[in-house]
Amino acid sequence: MDIATHKGTITNKQLLLAVACFIFGSTLQSSFSIGVTKQDTWIVVITGFIVGAIVALICLTLSSKFPGKTIIEINEIVYGKVIGKVVSSLYIFVIFSSVYLNTRDVGNFIVRDTMPQTPLAAILIIFIFVCAFAVNKGIVAIVRLGFLFFLLYIIALIISIILLLNNMNFSYFSPSFTLPIMNYVQGTHIIGLIPFGEVYIFMMIYPSVDKNCKVKKSVLSGMLIAAIAMLIIAIRDWSVLGSTATIFKLPTYQTVSVIEVGETLSRAEALFSISFVVLLFFKISVMYYALMIAFAQIFNIKSYKPLTYIVGIISICLSILIYDSVSENAYFAPNIAPTYVTFFAVVLPILALLIAKARGIGRKRGCT
Amino acid sequence: MKNSIGKMLKICLSLLLCLALSGCWNSRELDSLAIVMGYAIDKSDEEGLVDMTAQVAVLSDGGSSDNSSSSSNTASSEAYWNITRTGSSIFTILRDYTHESSRKLYSPHNQVIIFGNDLAKNGIRDYLDFFLRDHETRLNVWILVAKDKASDILDVKPKLEKIPAIGLSDLIEDQKATSETVQIRIRDFLERLISDTTASIAPLVEVIGEGKDQIVEMSGTAVFKQDKLVGELNKTETRGLLWVLSKVNSGIITVEAPGGTADLEIVSTETQVNVEILDDGSITAHVKITESGNIGSQTGSGDLSKTDNVKILEQNMNDAITAEVFSAVEKAKELDADIFGFGDMFYKKYPQQWKSMKENWDELFNEIKVEVEVDAKLRGSGRIVKPAYPAEEE
Secondary structure (H helix, E strand, O other): OOOOOOOOOEOHHHHHHHHHHHHHOOHHHHHHHHHHHHHHHHHHHHHHHHHHHHHHHHHHHHHHHOOOOOHHHHHHHHHOHHHHHHHHHHHHHHHHHHHHHHHHHHHHHHHHHOOOOOOHHHHHHHHHHHHHHHHHHOHHHHHHHHHHHHHHHHHHHHHHHHHHHHHOOHHHHOOOOOOOHHHHHHHHHHHHHHHHHHHHHHHHOHHHEOOHHHHHHHHHHHHHHHHHHHHHHHHHHHHHHHHHHHHOOOHHHHHHHOOEEOOOEEOOHHHHHHHHHHHHHHHHHHHHHHHHHHHHHHOOOOOOHHHHHHHHHHHHHHHHHOOOOHHHHHHHHHHOHHHHHHHHHHHHHHHHHHHHHHHOOOOOOOOO | OHHHHHHHHHHHHHHHHHHHHHOOOOOOOHHHEEEEEEEEEEEOOOOOOEEEEEEEEOOOOOOOHHHOOOOOOOOOOOOEEEEEEEEOOHHHHHHHHHHOOOOEEEOOOOOEEEEOHHHHHHOOHHHHHHHHHOOOOOOOOEEEEEOOOHHHHHHOOOOOOOOHHHHHHHHHHHHHHOOOOOOOEHHHHHHHHOOOOEOOEEEEEEEEOOHHHOEEEEEEEEEEEOOEEEEEEOHHHHHHHHHHHOOOOOEEEEEEEOOEEEEEEEEEEEEEEEEEEOOOOOEEEEEEEEEEEEEEEEOOOOOOOOHHHHHHHHHHHHHHHHHHHHHHHHHHHHHOOEOOOHHHHHHHHOHHHHHHHHHOHHHHHHHOEEEEEEEEEEEEOOOOOOOOOOOOOO
């Protein structure tokens, strides 16, 4: 299998589910904005989706100008060999940091909420090696899991809603639209760019899709499904926890811990945390795969496989070293990370589009 | 051949992974745990310190079911063990227990947290923090306030259960039948604690009787201003509060009936509260209660199946419920504590005006005019239609 081109291996339906699962993987992190937007979090989920869809459209337009090319290859075509490699290495940097930041989130979640005495490294090593194994099997294998994970996630969501119906109080949502306008802007920025904007990483994967023309539709419908699920989760969490949601680190996790049916069914959050971790595995595997393809293309290597485990070990080290404390993590995620993503998912693609237009390269319009 | 050996090896390896499912560093076996059923927190005699009592369930060795039948271990071995230590904070005391207990305390099955009266008067926020923060504690534990010392409550052996804390948590569940006690989980307490104006509430418990006849009784509601205990509601006032909160589940109201009295059982209720700022700047809260009930029992000879008599009963019921609500409102104004959450309702309905109202809410709350509208309906009269009197000639 030729890694560099990798054409015609994923169907559009698989891409749709992969995009949805990729965003589901951020559910735990969607709480970033709850402290900022409080009872109006559901509003910024909607506006965030719109912003995210625009971001995805920009990336998709760029990709469709150069069918069959990843962003790394596009960079080389647009900027020329030398500057192209420089820009590409910036992309490697940001995808790499996405991989190890998300890995750290998994580690934090498991250590904090279920196994407090287990060293972070023990969990990260096991986790990254499973991801590396999946990445070596290729994107087709990863994406095939999408359907399974999608079902798992939707079923867990529906069950949690049914079991929580009793605890929901919709009066928590009023008054709406009363926060300072900047809170909505920041909330939209966070939601729009962290779960939705990260879809720009799929620019590494579009070339593997079977019918390249329908990519736009698949990606957007995948994002729409994920947005609906996130909206439901935002409403569920706030209607159960109310203003207390603002003091919890992971409101989504606290919400499912509220579930109590009679005396028999309680303490079920461990079951739900499985779905969080599994979805994060999917998200990280996709990012990890994108990273490996980027490495292979920038260094002109035939196969990325020998590098996978090395990159995995480096990301374990980085994810342990990256934060000294929880508060650094809590500050970085909502305040700095969205700005990073803005640069790579909005500014650079637009720049590339403009240069391509000025130089008159790339396909003019649509698919054939 | 070589291939199939490789396959077998892979299968064995993946089966071995199951061993890791219990976790490695944090695996804890049942026989190494001291399962805590309840905590009681009191102010210590020494300034600035607290006494915390943990009630640990003592698990019998030979299984739980045959414990009662074997007469050999009766009085000597209790089903629980209370440990009390003194310290500056909950977490330090919790670790301090290891000096006495051979097993580390395990909190996820904790049922109740009881605060002593003296401690509650000085504020309990600092002591709740640990229970909210720790990963082992649960958010559905019951919060109680003792009328006197909290540790006394955990010393009273219940008549029906083996462990006081479990007896207490069952007791709280039972309170639905009368709706004369609030049921507050740590989650509910937290919600009121982080509200700007709404006062926290918690059920009160006290020990009644002497020596062997001691029992624990639920006796009304403790009212907090922020996190400091400021007063209490009696049982009638508590139900008045619950009417407004729409939390009345059941209960008995005795009213006058033609020819005697009637005990009416509350079957279902619904309350809608509508707050308003009138043109002249005064504020009102309109409480609309819809209730339906049954005749549970009656005294005297009145025929309560007649429409006229039912009307009278319903009217009396309306008056009784209104009186309960007003008793709660008066007490709340006396304590200066917004236990009903009217402040939050104004914030929800008038977010703009609320900004200025928030500053002097204490005064505004005293001026709020509460209107009560009750629509009580009698739905049933039980198995008989008339009391057991000889038939009258008409």
